[in-house]
Amino acid sequence: MILESVTIVEIKPSAPFHFDTTFHKPAHFTSGDNYWESGIRWQTFRFLGKYLGVIFRNTGSVEIPKIEVEIYSSRPLANDLVAEFIQEIQYRYNLNFDLNHFYQHFASDTKVGPVIKKMRGLRPGHQDSLYEYLIIGIVLQNCTVRRSIQMMQILFEHYGTLLEFAGKQFWCFWDLGDLKTVPEAELRSLKLGYRAKSIKKTDDSFAKGVVNENELRQQDLDTQKTKLLNLYGIGPATVGYLLFDVFHHWDYLDHISPWEQKIYSKLIFDQDPNHPVTVRKLFSYFNRFGPYKQLVIHYLWEDLWWQRKNQPIPWLEKLIRA
DNA sequence: CATCAGGGCCCTG
DNA sequence: CAGGGCCCTGAT
Numbered sequence: 001m002i003l004e005s006v007t008i009v010e011i012k013p014s015a016p017f018h019f020d021t022t023f024h025k026p027a028h029f030t031s032g033d034n035y036w037e038s039g040i041r042w043q044t045f046r047f048l049g050k051y052l053g054v055i056f057r058n059t060g061s062v063e064i065p066k067i068e069v070e071i072y073s074s075r076p077l078a079n080d081l082v083a084e085f086i087q088e089i090q091y092r093y094n095l096n097f098d099l100n101h102f103y104q105h106f107a108s109d110t111k112v113g114p115v116i117k118k119m120r121g122l123r124p125g126h127q128d129s130l131y132e133y134l135i136i137g138i139v140l141q142n143c144t145v146r147r148s149i150q151m152m153q154i155l156f157e158h159y160g161t162l163l164e165f166a167g168k169q170f171w172c173f174w175d176l177g178d179l180k181t182v183p184e185a186e187l188r189s190l191k192l193g194y195r196a197k198s199i200k201k202t203d204d205s206f207a208k209g210v211v212n213e214n215e216l217r218q219q220d221l222d223t224q225k226t227k228l229l230n231l232y233g234i235g236p237a238t239v240g241y242l243l244f245d246v247f248h249h250w251d252y253l254d255h256i257s258p259w260e261q262k263i264y265s266k267l268i269f270d271q272d273p274n275h276p277v278t279v280r281k282l283f284s285y286f287n288r289f290g291p292y293k294q295l296v297i298h299y300l301w302e303d304l305w306w307q308r309k310n311q312p313i314p315w316l317e318k319l320i321r322a
Numbered sequence: 323c324a325t326c327a328g329g330g331c332c333c334t335g
Numbered sequence: 336c337a338g339g340g341c342c343c344t345g346a347t
Contacts, residue, residue, distance in 0.1 A: 029329095141330045147344060148329080193342025198331085235331045259329055320329075 003053045003072035003165040007082055010059075010068055013095035017065035018121025019058035022093060025126075026305035029145050031136075031152045032171040033160075034127065043127050044163050044172035047085055050077070051172050053165030062121045067095075072165035093125040094248065102250075102292050111268060112289070112296055115303045124298050126245040130213040131176040131206050133246050134231065137238035138198045145320065154190050177207030198233020205231055213246075221249055250295040256282055259319055266315060267300055273315055 023041040034043040039058040044051070053072035060066030071077065071085065090096055099121070106112045126133060139151045156171035159179065163172050179187075179200060187196035205211050211231065216224055224247055228239045236255045243252040256264065256279050265276035268285055289296040308316060 138330095141328095142341085143328060143330095144344075145329075150344095188342080191343060194331090194340090195342075233331065237330060257329070 001051055001074060001161055001163050003051065003074055003163055005073045005076045007071040007073070007077050008068065009071065009082060009086055010066060011086065011090065011095060012060070013065040013067065013090075013123075014098060015065055016062045016099060016121040017060075017095070017123065018062055018119065019056075019060075019065075019067070021119055021122035021302060021306070022125065023056055025302060026309050027301055029140075029149050029152075031149065032156050033173065034170065035168070042166075042168060042170060044170045045085075045127075046129075046132075046173045046175055047088065048081060049175070050081070051161060051163055052085070053163045053170065053172075055166060065121075070166070072163075092127055094123040097123055099123075102295060105292070106289065106296070112299065115299050119299055119303055119306075122299065122302060124244065124248070124250070124295060128173075128246075129176075130211070130216065130242070130246050131202075132173050133242060134202050134234065134238070135173075135199060137241060138195050138202065138233055139192075141195065141233075141238070151190075151192055151195070155192075158190060177203060179203040180207055195233065198231075201232040202234070217247065221247075221252070244294045244298070251291045251293050253283070253286055253293050253297070262319055263304075263316070264297075264300075267304065273319060 020036075020038055024036040034041065036042075041056040043054050043056070045054060046052075050073060055070040055072075057068040057070070058066075059068045069086070069089070071082065077085075103116055103120075106116060128136065135155070136148075136152065139148050139155070143151075153171075156173075159174040159182070160171040161174070163170055180203065182200070184196045184200050187199060190196075192199065211227060216227060219227075221243065224243065225239060228234055228242055229236070237257060240252065240255050243249045261279055261282060262273035262276045264282050265271040266273050268282070269277050271277055286293045286297065304313070304316070307313060
């Protein structure tokens with residue numbers, strides 16, 4: 001599908017804002033629906049029934065932020081839809097989030113202070129809808145990064161739509177409920193394994209309205225958590241990521257998996273990853289960051305992965321099996 | 323060649 | 336609450 005109609009909108013995020021660390025998270029695996037280079041991000045969206053190809057450009061600075069958003073579509077977009085889309089973008093990338101409160105509290109912390117200084121303006125957030133994030137979460141489970149990327153790619157090729165805009169091509173997600181007519185056996189034949197069942201059931205729950213993202217955003221944390229855990233194939237690890245990335249609970253920390261335990265042990269206590277500190281000790285360390293404890297982890301984590309982009313980190317390579 | 327564990331989760335006992 | 340099974344893949 002070729003998208004030729006262009007709408008241009010300017011967004012002014014709250015300051016400070018750092019474009020690259022917000023629009024590119026090197027810790028996330030790459031997928032065929034986006035691309036990043038310094039100062040520019042391509043991303044497709046399935047939004048309110050439309051296929052959108054979007055280019056975000058950094059046209060400001062950390063202290064005077066500005067983003068130019070080019071929205072490509074097959075036909076001209078109604079103003080209302082554009083406004084709603086921009087609002088959604090501001091939500092997903094937390095463009096109005098006030099980082100100053102967080103910074104003031106922890107600027108003097110010996111471990112975290114230098115990182116928030118270095119990563120000044122980084123926003124948490126994620127480009128995908130809840131439904132899309134769930135699919136990614138399922139595809140991540142119990143396998144290596146390479147396999148996750150393969151499964152995501154094959155899903156795009158079978159159920160996504162290839163969009164062309166501004167001379168580039170990217171895959172776009174299918175809509176929730178679109179897998180209704182797809183038999184579980186077909187997903188299995190695409191080498192999704194036992195995840196086929198989880199994907200089918202999750203898709204079905206959205207199609208039937210058992211889960212509705214906009215409603216869920218209005219609910220409290222416990223309701224969100226319960227509803228997400230009720231989805232077949234979704235457990236505490238995936239829910240942890242969702243509550244932070246999609247529902248923006250900056251303090252949600254409930255679960256530290258063994259591989260994360262090793263990485264945090266090295267980062268915080270400089271422990272050999274083969275002899276990590278106890279999970280208990282990690283919880284008690286992170287608890288000091290109260291309402292921002294998961295945000296602190298996000299900062300440490302992203303800092304580490306940005307470092308890795310510039311120069312491989314031997315102890316980390318062994319743990320991530322990229 | 324065979325075996326095993328991986329950026330979980332479900333189900334059973 | 337512990338532990339086996341699940342799909343497939345690459346490492347050993």
